[in-house]
Amino acid sequence: MKLYYKPGACSMSSRIVLHELGLPFTSEKVDTEAGLTGSGADYLKINPKGYVPALEIEGGAVLTENPAILQFLADSHPEAGLAPAPGTVERARLQEWLNFTASELHKAFSPYFRSKPLTDGEKAAASAQLERRIGDVEHGLADGRSFILGSQFSVADAYLAVVLNWTRFIGVDLARWPHAAAYLARISERASVRQAMQEEGLPGGEAA
Ligand SMILES: N[C@@H](CCC(=O)N[C@@H](CS)C(=O)NCC(=O)O)C(=O)O
Structure with a gap:
């Protein structure tokens, strides 16, 4: 997995949860004003909305929006108890x-x-x-x-x-x-x- 982030921004919540779950991941800083990642890639091609976070998951799909990313991570590892069961x-x-x-x-x-x-x-x-x-x-x-x-x-x-x-x-x-x-x-x-x-x-x- 790869997390696109800005230091201290809301994207840090995904980083915290990735650590809570002990999952391996890489991360790349984004300059949202310039629309570029740290390695110079066009960030709008990764997340057309232009903001962070974006999380690239296994298979290459990119998830955006904090509540969606955080619940996806929690639901992928229900044994960690980071979210109550769906439907409750x-x-x-x-x-x-x-x-x-x-x-x-x-x-x-x-x-x-x-x-x-x-x-x-x-x-x-x-x-x-x-x-x-x-x-x-x-x-x-x-x-x-x-x-x-x-x-x-x-x-x-x-x-x-x-x-x-x-x-x-x-x-x-x-x-x-x-x-x-x-x-x-x-x-x-x-x-x-x-x-x-x-x-x-x-x-x-x-x-x-
Ligand atoms: N609705 C988005 C909002 C994300 C958001 O506001 N990201 C901010 C950082 S906390 C950002 O990237 N701001 C820079 C910009 O919009 O250029 C979400 O919940 O993920």
Whole structure:
């Protein structure tokens, strides 16, 4: 398998899950603005949508979209217990959190990552929206659960933690959301996460 990624981006959730499963894979960095992979290949030919992640699987098919990739990986190795069984309420909960992370939390960070500086009004709106969505995570963790589905780590945690980690890049202090802060600290200690961070050159990874 081959993962197309940008350091610290949402594609890191696939890397974490690949490590959780102990699967062999290669990876290649993508310059999404230039539309090129690190080796100079036309990335639009690999993923016409132009963004990461893309995961090339056995046989050469390319999967895109975080929730689809993460569930494919989990379902390919059900013995690892990274996703509840399809058709169960628990699986629907997993999908709730994957979809929330992709369409609400992830996108609430988008204004902070655009190249054009935000106006004061845009900053205020972006901040209110982001705080609201982090509040949703805090609410989901408020019963003291260790992981977003309860007592067991799942692929939803891999994605949610990668996105919550972006608060560090934009200078938002998670201390206002103590459950979310403790959750991110807990997930960041996992060997798979430390390895992924180290491989992508992020602070918090294992010493190289
Ligand atoms: N809907 C996509 C969104 C992926 C996405 O937003 N990727 C970002 C990184 S987190 C990206 O590649 N941004 C660069 C760009 O769009 O040029 C998914 O869930 O996989």
